[in-house]
Amino acid sequence: MLTINNALQWWARNRQDAVALSLGGDTVTYGDWLPWIDRVAVLLEDAGVLPGDRINACAANSLEYCTLAFAAMRAGAIIAPLNTRFTPYELCEIIKDHGSRLIFCDDAHALKCADCGVPVRAIAEVLALRHGGKARPAHDPLPDSCVVIISTSGSTAKPKGVMFSHRTMLSYITANAMEDGALRDGGGVIVVAPLATSAGMVQLVHYAVLGCTLYLEPLFDAQLFLDILVEKEIASFSGAPAFFERIAALPTFKTADLSRLKFVAVGGARVTKPLFDAWAAKGIIIRQVYGQTEAGGNSTVMPGAFAATFPEKCGWGGIFTEHRIVDADGNELPPNCEGQIVIRGPATMLGYWNNPEATAETIRDGWLYTGDIGVMDELGLITFVDRLKDIIISGGLNISAAEIERALLEFPGIEECAVIAAKDERFQETPLAIVYGTSPPDVPALIAHCNARLADFKVPRYVAVRNQPLPRLATSKISKPALRAEYADAHLILPKVR
Template sequence: MAQTLPGAIAWWARMRGAQPAVVLGGDILTYAAWKDWSDRVAAMLLAEGLQPGDRVAICATNSLAYVALILGVIRAGGIVSPVNFRCTPREIAELCESTEPAIAFAGPDQAAHMAAAGLSPHPMAVIDALRAGDPAQVAHDPQPDAPVVIIATSGSTAKPKGVVYTNRSMTAYAAIWAVESVSSSPGARVITLAPLNTSAGFVQLLHYATQGCTLYMEPQFDPLRALRLIEAERISCFGAVPAFFEFIAALPEFQAADLSSLRLATAGGSRVSRQLLETYAAKGVTIRQIYGQTEIGGNVTMMPEHLALESPEKCGWGTVFSDIRVVRPDGSDCDPHEPGEIIMRSPGMMQGYWRNPEETAKVIRNGWLHSGDIGTLDEQGLLTFVDRMKDIIISGGLNISAAEVERVASEFPGITEALVIAAPDARFGETPFLVYHGPAEVDVADLIRHCDISLSNYKVPRYVVWSPEPLPRLATGKLSKPAVRERYAGAHERLPRVR
């Protein structure tokens, strides 16, 4: 089991067996208990006929049972296929059409949607029942290069692609950041807020667990609870979108709060303002901006602590094992401050997109991952993120494919063509703004109900506007999103929210 996730957890079960690995709602799962529980889960899956490489779909909210199931699937040689618990039956069916899970599990609130998508999920109570019991012997020997998870990621296409990580890539990612930051050394205490079905939630769990940390897993973000948790549990590491740091800083309790335990604070997903940096710096905390994406395994840069305050717009440079470049369309390196495409390579990089060699070949070329993002490097090699070439809306840290929303909206009677752009949002950073053309205005309430059937709540447009004229097009005949962005810039300020 060299360089595998189960091997890493087994190591900490021996070295720090009594240390909490995951704490959720006051319930504590130690490293020793996690290993034993996951072994029993693995034995159960193998008894059900799970074969190496079989996919196991999981649709549930965060729980300790979910944590045990993830490791149990990997220990048995299966591939975890997390399903967003917000997904509609249609979204679940589209995802599983590609992953073809051999076994499925669902939480009590997600079982009906899984069944409507054509699956026959086991209840998560089956995993809960295995928390206690005799030690299990698991014959399967996990392999370092075996795939362990397929993370659905929204891209420029209407349907999500599945990013594949292996044991080796995930343990390598953890090793990169163990070298880069002593703040997450064994025993460090980490808050993780993201759902386990997302790359952020899944990677954080196994990244910090591979490093021997204790994860405080919160079911949802509550600013006051997060602040109290940092103080009471002496949290060492906290990473979130900038908006979450803003919400905490806005609390009346923030001024008197003791944040002295925080040794690593990172923010990604949108730019960190100088005001936010200064607010936390006054409390002795340096927020360090990061850059990355699911395909690279997580983040590939972290702003050096001693430079973060003076250059809040910058995201740092590559790591001891990772490289970043900014290149022109011909592949040559851009000059300092010249914008170009960000490309990167890292041992934590994805193996590829699940059953999608064509898309994999588009983004991984000559060992470099082409991000589809525009950035610049300065004379020191520090990265500044400029814009996304891919058409992604990031709302509250969650990626939304504009193409997916457009596809669903275009199915509504009376809509001839539709484009979705990002509108600024005080709470979530960005939110979907739908512009459509048709012979007449449609009933917006009916349109939103139509979107609710096929899209997760956070993907449903918050603003809708009708264009009596056909939407602008490029010379190639494609709809021109830049022209629509320019035409409707600031329109959200005078339009009512429909959601």
């Protein structure tokens, strides 16, 4: 059967002694993990869980959390991870929408879910079943059953639940293995993203299905990550550019032996030339990726043969996945024209949980409308430009926030920045730059720097200098919703800088 659990059964037989999960020195092999998953699946069935029931989890990354996720799938249920950073109100709103059967929490988050009207179980119950005899769950998973609901990252007003089945997730994984092959024979990977996010849960399923060893690090520490990359047989490492920048800034980076790395990729933002060059000097070519939760993960990865020549581009799609650039009416655009990126492929989500209207708006005639702006060149290579929602419309002109952000990050001393729309009496909207750095920047010099790189209408009219890093989502992306709320009245408070 084409199911995720069947893949784990394969590795339990063929790589019984290979480490599946490692966290803080604690490890579990594939041979021991599969019976643990089965015992927890029987626990769920004994608790009245039926195929299709939703099981929420609100906890930090752990071996037992990973086990619960696969046990829910084994029992025919749907694992629906919850963001531990959400408030009790937000959590209860999602749980109510899911109509959940059970919630599993660790001690740190149990109180948040206590008043949501759904029985709360301790995730320690999963840990207690780590050792024991064989168990046989009553249900056999079906390929097209929904297995996961992942809430969108929160960059929209209200998170939507993205649904995946065994088949959609396995289609993504199979294509990934066929296209590159870096992990076709297993190998080590590092997973730092929370399991409540697409980056966390999709990577967990992806690498477990490929029989890899997953190093689950709860927090990003640059030196620890570099040590793991050097000491363990890590074949693949992916993450936000900030991860790579902090590792490259370490004094030990230049002498570190990273020869085992076969695949290195960055998503969420473009790689700067200094960052690309720092890793290229060690023989490692960073490859740009593009994707989103609704697409099942990364829908395109820059081919290794072209990555050094076009480091800012992110490939031409996957072996089973097509991309187009379309205008506002859905018409395909010619090369080098900006438009919305649309995707068609077998890894695309089933739809949004309990939200047919949003599903119909996003998936049209089999194409996923991403809400992202991109350009496709004559070779078919895609360049991500910006999110549609991050476009600032000033006096009828479309301004890409990402384009301004790239210019700001080239100014000495600026470590983080975000550009959002500020209200403007004349133009309705105008760019507001929010910056944080090692020392407060010279704002007039910063504006002169932008004037040298950007058209006049793109140069920020307001600059907010922060003395602390910018807020981030659970996915480590900068939280623009939080910044928009914080700087809603910036036009009344901040002086115009030009």
